[in-house]
Each structure stands twice: as structure tokens, then as C-alpha cells.
Amino acid sequence: MKLEVEPLRLVSSHPFQIARGTRAEFEMFIFHLTFEGTIGLGEAAPQSYYGESPDTVREAVDEIGGMLDGDPDQLLASLNEAGGELRETLADHTSVRAALDMALWDLRGKLEGKPCYELLGAEPSNTPLTSFTIGIDKREVIDRKVDAAAPYKILKVKVGVPGDMEIIDRVIARSGKKVRVDANEGWDLEMAIGKTRDLFERGVELCEQPISHEDEEGLRELKRVSPLEIILDESIINPGDAEEKSDQGHGINIKLMKCGGISPAVDLIAEARRYELKVMLGCMVETSIAVTAAAQLSPLVDYADLDGNLLLADDPFEGVKVIDGKLVLPSGPGLGVTRK
Amino acid sequence: MKLEVEPLRLVSSHPFQIARGTRAEFEMFIFHLTFEGTIGLGEAAPQSYYGESPDTVREAVDEIGGMLDGDPDQLLASLNEAGGELRETLADHTSVRAALDMALWDLRGKLEGKPCYELLGAEPSNTPLTSFTIGIDKREVIDRKVDAAAPYKILKVKVGVPGDMEIIDRVIARSGKKVRVDANEGWDLEMAIGKTRDLFERGVELCEQPISHEDEEGLRELKRVSPLEIILDESIINPGDAEEKSDQGHGINIKLMKCGGISPAVDLIAEARRYELKVMLGCMVETSIAVTAAAQLSPLVDYADLDGNLLLADDPFEGVKVIDGKLVLPSGPGLGVTRK
Numbered sequence: 138m139k140l141e142v143e144p145l146r147l148v149s150s151h152p153f154q155i156a157r158g159t160r161a162e163f164e165m166f167i168f169h170l171t172f173e174g175t176i177g178l179g180e181a182a183p184q185s186y187y188g189e190s191p192d193t194v195r196e197a198v199d200e201i202g203g204m205l206d207g208d209p210d211q212l213l214a215s216l217n218e219a220g221g222e223l224r225e226t227l228a229d230h231t232s233v234r235a236a237l238d239m240a241l242w243d244l245r246g247k248l249e250g251k252p253c254y255e256l257l258g259a260e261p262s263n264t265p266l267t268s269f270t271i272g273i274d275k276r277e278v279i280d281r282k283v284d285a286a287a288p289y290k291i292l293k294v295k296v297g298v299p300g301d302m303e304i305i306d307r308v309i310a311r312s313g314k315k316v317r318v319d320a321n322e323g324w325d326l327e328m329a330i331g332k333t334r335d336l337f338e339r340g341v342e343l344c345e346q347p348i349s350h351e352d353e354e355g356l357r358e359l360k361r362v363s364p365l366e367i368i369l370d371e372s373i374i375n376p377g378d379a380e381e382k383s384d385q386g387h388g389i390n391i392k393l394m395k396c397g398g399i400s401p402a403v404d405l406i407a408e409a410r411r412y413e414l415k416v417m418l419g420c421m422v423e424t425s426i427a428v429t430a431a432a433q434l435s436p437l438v439d440y441a442d443l444d445g446n447l448l449l450a451d452d453p454f455e456g457v458k459v460i461d462g463k464l465v466l467p468s469g470p471g472l473g474v475t476r477k
Numbered sequence: 478m479k480l481e482v483e484p485l486r487l488v489s490s491h492p493f494q495i496a497r498g499t500r501a502e503f504e505m506f507i508f509h510l511t512f513e514g515t516i517g518l519g520e521a522a523p524q525s526y527y528g529e530s531p532d533t534v535r536e537a538v539d540e541i542g543g544m545l546d547g548d549p550d551q552l553l554a555s556l557n558e559a560g561g562e563l564r565e566t567l568a569d570h571t572s573v574r575a576a577l578d579m580a581l582w583d584l585r586g587k588l589e590g591k592p593c594y595e596l597l598g599a600e601p602s603n604t605p606l607t608s609f610t611i612g613i614d615k616r617e618v619i620d621r622k623v624d625a626a627a628p629y630k631i632l633k634v635k636v637g638v639p640g641d642m643e644i645i646d647r648v649i650a651r652s653g654k655k656v657r658v659d660a661n662e663g664w665d666l667e668m669a670i671g672k673t674r675d676l677f678e679r680g681v682e683l684c685e686q687p688i689s690h691e692d693e694e695g696l697r698e699l700k701r702v703s704p705l706e707i708i709l710d711e712s713i714i715n716p717g718d719a720e721e722k723s724d725q726g727h728g729i730n731i732k733l734m735k736c737g738g739i740s741p742a743v744d745l746i747a748e749a750r751r752y753e754l755k756v757m758l759g760c761m762v763e764t765s766i767a768v769t770a771a772a773q774l775s776p777l778v779d780y781a782d783l784d785g786n787l788l789l790a791d792d793p794f795e796g797v798k799v800i801d802g803k804l805v806l807p808s809g810p811g812l813g814v815t816r817k
Contacts, residue, residue, distance in 0.1 A: 256753065257753050258727065258728060258749070258750075258752075258753040258754045258755045258756075258779075259755075259779075260755060260779040260780070263603075263605070263779060265603070387598065388598060403750065403751065403753065404751060406750050407747040407748070407750040407751035408747070409598070410598075410743065410746050410747040410750055410777060411743065411744060411747035413596065413597050413598040413743065414598045415598045415599075415600060416598075436779070437750060439598075439599075439600040439603060439776070440600070
């Protein structure tokens, strides 16, 4: 199998502020994996929070050059089975694993002439609505963003900074829509207890990662007392985490760049169901390749937050669409993604 | 904990014919499980196909009289964990396990003041449409049944008898609705290969258990060649079966009376997701107690066939409703079922 990696540098429509900082430019890597004349597409969007960078992606790609012999099923095994060569080599490179894994699913689908959702046992008519993210910003900018989010039926507001409840009130009043919040570990337990109660009274649907993933006792206590649903995000990386942390939240947020692709995401979904946890599918700022890969799994989950491509000023690819707020999967084989 | 068992004998609105025979009268047992003044409701609907009868239910109930000490969590463990006393004693009495398990979930929910779907991590707005079953019958009766099924958006037609394709054509032409079929093991491999192709061409959505669960090689071959989705029903009883038979169909039909209640159903759903199988939730002819218990899980699955209560002439209970063809869960704690 031949791998070519294409670096991309893309800007977002608006600067993108969360509790941990601001970004306007994003670097991702498009993987083109060729097997017997068919090309599978994947994408790595490395996240510094999870210990990756454009440099670590480049290093990892150099390292795996000699490990790509075999058919898609063999490489999926090497990438995802315990002790597999690719899995061991890429242990700390989850975005690279994600890129390879989705390229291999794209290949599998294209070789069989079937969309990935069909290979995954996911019913395409059951896709959920997706939320659209409103970053932290000045009031006037928030207002403009809320208005620009007209096509989306659910708004996700980044909180965890001073003045966040005022932002929430403003978004609710202006949009009249269902609102979810993401604190990105921005509170401590005491604040979170008060905030989740206040948010619940305002009709907010759920809160992602209110406090640090390191404060496991705090998360357990919060799950016991919060009237608002708590979705773990930073707490959940690999399969196994849902089981281990099932008493720390009501649900988990799965992102391909955190867990390493479609295959481990399937395992996490199964694990969440086993431990009676809700499931959200999220993403980073990514092109339509990675967002469409996640969307292939979306009929299997409760909540989708798949707007990473919508935040880009100029996405070079197209795949999943949002129609009346709902994810609509492309019908083409594999991921069904094409270059614009 | 105190258990009282109330026998019920109910008739269906129409005689109910499938490939294996006809029934018009059904015997079920309502379980009233009292813990600290709170009553949990369960139901056993024994199926001769799975080796149970009203007599085996009575015998099993007599046998477990001394095993019901403890709180709901302790009894759920005794009922569902490997080596548990109730589980061992009731190994061959799945409908009795199902009745106890759902009564314990009802109790858990009532004691915590939460609906079961919340305890299960299931999002109530994500319930699927349910199909409504049209049994095998004379043409004029089929026509009347199709007309009477106006409130339902998906029809499930029992096939596997001579003349079944004619019935399908008739139902499709008269209803204009999405149609699923259930052959209840009524074909052999050769017939099934032809029938699934013909059904696919007619736009039928899926076929349940086309051939005997004992013909495992036939099912494997059919999965390889059928353009129509194959859902395993009689093949799938306990957790473990989805993994073992994942190459024999595209999905599985889970019924509480087959697997032994909500708890093993959760395990089967997780297992199906792990092995990339679709999931249907089905039922027997049951009152609203057992059908509502299954419906609590329905946001987690792809297809619902939860019409067992709708086929009864006079269901003494009410719980889940069907509105515009979609399951609507009751908001009350536990199962949310009340006596009419």
C-alpha cells in the first residue's frame, strides 16, 4: 500500500476561542492511501492538548513507511489489535492512527462498493441533529454568530470563563434554540455544582467536561448532585475509559482524533452502551474528511457535535451535509468524500 | 422483597398466524415485586418455541420464593451475573427472568424518581418508528388489516408460506408504506436466495430469519449474496450470540422474553455495536408492561417492532404510546406503566 501525506493549513471563519486559548489557523494532514489503484482518504488534525503537533505527525509518518504492506483488513488489524505493529508504533500518535484508520475504512468501502455506514451497521436515516459551536467572544460578536447559526437547531456554547452565564442568557434569548454548553475543564467542583444547577434551570440540555479530568472524585460527586447531564470529553480518550469512568458522568464524547479512528470509536460506543452512558460524537476543527468519517457513526449515538468543517473558511472537501440541522450522509462508497 | 404473580389470559384482536401456526389466546403473568412499599411491575409471556409454558412459569415462581431477599441492585446481580443464584435457578426460564428483571428496573427507577430510559442512558427523543405486524391471512382480511394499520408508518408482513409474494405485493400496493418481512424460518437457502432478491427489487427494507437458525452455513451464504438486509431473530437468544453469529446476518432482533430482560438486552445491544450489526427490538404478544420495558431501550436501536400490546383486544395496562408511528415513552419514574 502506498501512503502520500498532504499538509494543509486552513483558517477558520472566526477566531476560535475556548477556555484554554484562541486559534485562527489550523494545520491538518490529508492521507492518501492507495491499494490496487483505489485511494482511501484520511485526515490527521493533531491536538497539542493530547501531546501531538504537526512535527510529531511528520515524524510518525516517516516511521511507518515500511509497515504498510498488506490489504486493508490486515492493516486495520495491525493498527487496532493489541500488539499490532502499527498500533504499537503509533501509540502516542492518535491523530495519525485516526487518519490511517479512516483511510482504510474508506478503502474497504470503495473496494466493496458500499458506504461505510453500511459496513458499520448504522442506519443512515437515524442520523441526529448536529449542534453548532458558538465560541467565547464579545457580546456583539456572539449575537452575530447566533444569527449566522440560523441553519442549525442546537447551539453549543463554550463556557468556563468569567461572564459565561451572561453569554448563555444572551444566546438563549436571541436564538430560542436548544443549548448545550462545554466548559472544557474551566470550573472547579464548587463552581460546577452551582453552574450546573443554574444551567439546568435555564433549560440547557447538557454540559461537557465541567471540571478537570484529573479531579475524578470531583466528577463522581458532580454526577451524584448535578441535575444537568454531564458529558465527559477530556476524561475519555481510549476504549476502556468509558468503563473506568462510568461513575464520573452521564455520557461520553467520542472524537476520532482522540481515540484513533472509526474502529476504536465503535468499541467506545459499545462500551458506553454496556455501561448505560449516553454518547456524543464530537470533532476537532477538521475538514469534511474527518467530520464525514465521524458522521458515518452518528446514527449509533445520541448527540452529534460535528461542526468542525463548518467552522473552516474554505474546506477543500465535501461529504456529510447538514440539512435542517440534521446530518445527511453521502451515499457514495467508503466515506463518500470528494475534493471540491 | 415480596413477589405476587397475577395470571392473565388475553385475546388478540385478530387470530395471529405466522409460519409456525395460529393463536388467538395468550397467557401471561404479571409480576408485582414490592420493596419497602414500592411496587415494581414485570411480565412473563412464555413462548413454547423457547421451551416455556404457563406451567413452567408457575413452577419457576414456586422455586424462587426463598431467593428474593435483598435490595433491587442485589437482586439484579443475582439475576444477571454469572453464577448468580436467580440466574442459575432460572437458566431455562427466560420469560421469568425477563419479568423479574423489568420489575427490578421499574423499582430502581421508582426509588430514584427517574424513568428507566434515563437510568439506561437512552435519549427519549430518539425513539424510532415502530412497525405494525400484518399476519398471514386471506386477501380480504389482509386488506382490512392494512387499512386498520393507518396509524403506523411501517408494516411488517409475515411471510414464509405459499403465496407470500402475492401478499407482499398486495400490502405494498394498498398501503404505499415501507414494508419489512419476517419469514420465521419458513424458507430453505435456495428459496431464500430467490425471495430476498425479489423482495429487494420490490423495495422491501429487510427480512427477518429467512431460514432455520440451525442452518448456520446457509445463513452465512445468504449474508454473502443477499442484497436485502437479513435480521437474525430465532438465531439470537443470549448475550454472546451476536458475536458468535455476526457472520450470519446484518443485524439481530432482541426480545426481552428471549434474552431475559432489560439487563441482558443492554449487553446484546453493546455486543451488536461492537460487531457492526444492526439492532431491532422486538416483542411477543405482551401487555404494555413488557412492551414499555423494551421501548425504554428503543432510542438505542435501529428498528423497533414493538406492537405486541397493540395486537391485544384489551390491554389492561398503559405505558408507551405510538404517535404518528413513533414510539413515545411515558415520562413517569421506572417503566412508567399504569393499570388502565
